[in-house]
Amino acid sequence: MHTIRFDGKKPGSADCEQEISLLAASTKAEVPLPHRCGGHARCGTCIVTIVDGSEYLSEMGVAESRVLKVLKAQPDQRLACQAWARGAVSCTY
Numbered sequence: 830m831h832t833i834r835f836d837g838k839k840p841g842s843a844d845c846e847q848e849i850s851l852l853a854a855s856t857k858a859e860v861p862l863p864h865r866c867g868g869h870a871r872c873g874t875c876i877v878t879i880v881d882g883s884e885y886l887s888e889m890g891v892a893e894s895r896v897l898k899v900l901k902a903q904p905d906q907r908l909a910c911q912a913w914a915r916g917a918v919s920c921t922y
């Protein structure tokens with residue numbers, strides 16, 4: 830089991846048994862992470878900053894990379910709907 834932690838307006842955490850997207854983990858943690866496009870890598874509203882555990886995240890895909898480039902995101906930022914965690918991850922939103 831691994832824990833996904835969110836720090837932001839409403840902090841929370843979710844204990845997860847399997848690989849899970851950060852967006853799904855935020856729902857499980859009852860953290861109100863915006864996700865206007867419904868998790869399709871189009872809106873960028875689910876952007877998070879990874880504080881710890883980036884080594885446990887899935888590789889960045891083309892769609893996510895494109896949105897982050899448009900947003901001029903920092904290297905430690907990911908789209909929660911596209912980043913899947915297989916270990917403990919902490920992020921801010």
Ligand code: FES
Binds near residue numbers: 866867875876896911
């Ligand atoms: S929910 Fe729209 S990009 Fe993640």
